[in-house]
Amino acid sequence: MEIYHEIDAVQKKAMTLMREGKSIGFVPTMGYLHEGHVDLIKEARKENDFVILSIFVNPLQFGEGEDLDHYPRDEEHDKNISKENGVDLIFLPTKDTMYPNPLSIQMTVTRRADVLCGRSRPGHFEGVVTVLAKLFNICQPTRAYFGMKDAQQVAVVDALIQDYNFPVRLVPVPTVRESDGLAKSSRNVNLSKEERREAPAIQQGLQMGRQMVQEGIMDPQQVIEATREFLENETHGKIDYIELLSYPDLKPVERINQQVILAAAVYFERARLIDNVVFDQNGFISKG
């Protein structure tokens, strides 16, 4: 496994790989790798000749009060995880390498950003698309891997690729779950015992909502309200949002007659958990 710090070197390497006819799978991360990342790496490893993983804590996607300085880091751990799972190259740039000058050209996300988690994180997705546009041009991947746990991020990356014709295939990877259905998250350790027992109700509530559609209910409000009631009954958590939107457009729908996402965010005492399910107008799961 190679570790590169410079942009030019990675671009040159990517060019060489392409000339050799090799496909490149790309997993962009902010480091501190967990099982979700391992899943992305495994998918990339399966489908590509060469796997690049980037580790860069992107200051642009942190808002005010979001603690960039205390974002956890563990390079040795990340290198070991990467090596064990077949990463070929880690791209590990500094902030000055990625942003040597203030940007002259800025990206604004005008759709898909101001719903779900994006509503409470203004500027977050601007930072995400900016760094990804750079990373796509640096690593020149054939395929790029993103977890459906953050389905809104997948939708915004999809827009980036479509709007600007990046020659990259976006591969959404299903959320990794505990045996009881709880989406895996580094935040789960902050749940109390009782909260941990209750937390699988989030996915259960979303699946119940999906089943309502499967049984012919087309009114999004009815689905949202039933899911809300379920979560209020089954957990002590405080619901941040439950939303049902078209996917990947993330627009409100009057009737469920297309692919949609049903997503929830719930505050527990010391952790905010998110989860979602994406399904079509018949309630059949599409992704995630």
Place this chain on the structure above:
Amino acid sequence: MEIYHEIDAVQKKAMTLMREGKSIGFVPTMGYLHEGHVDLIKEARKENDFVILSIFVNPLQFGEGEDLDHYPRDEEHDKNISKENGVDLIFLPTKDTMYPNPLSIQMTVTRRADVLCGRSRPGHFEGVVTVLAKLFNICQPTRAYFGMKDAQQVAVVDALIQDYNFPVRLVPVPTVRESDGLAKSSRNVNLSKEERREAPAIQQGLQMGRQMVQEGIMDPQQVIEATREFLENETHGKIDYIELLSYPDLKPVERINQQVILAAAVYFERARLIDNVVFDQNGFISKG
């Protein structure tokens, strides 16, 4: 010479060329090709294995009152010129091919845009960088060719490539001139006989300004005023602007101690002419 209309086909072609180890020279145009374009094509032809020329009248870079609908078109002429000068592939998309949906992610140019001609064309360079980001991803050029006649555009494209790490080399091509020094332009035909006789004074004035720097004058205001006086004496045109800025940063300078651009725009009765000269702190010409 091949003519492609679809994005996928061009991307596939570009991939194939890269895999064959071939370099791609790219000349983006809005069609109605003239000698300036021919010069760009010739440069691209000299330095690359394969030459792609795009013809797309980009609605995004036209402002209000700038007449998109009456922009001149002549596809047959363009195809002939391209073929004669060794273009391998013309990319000729429709508006719907390039912009099938409203953009979810928009680019804003926050530097280098609000000076020179950009001052009177708000939104123009947003349109330019948006379409170029797309075209770079579609045509995947090794080198992209732009005329120094529009030095501000070159500076903005330089920012696009630097900020987003596009794996493209920007090649600025010197302005093509008549034998008396007047920069070639499709607008020159709109000059009266007397105006045509006077018009070379623009380049003469700029060169005079450059010589002042060569002789040790470091104060930009002194250079600008002398150039203004020269143009006012030598032409009946109305000066739109004379500016001296750092290049390619396009920032005002207090002293000339770096590469700078001295640029002018002059209104004649039925034509607005622009020209520039780029030189270093010793007055030596760098480009253009």
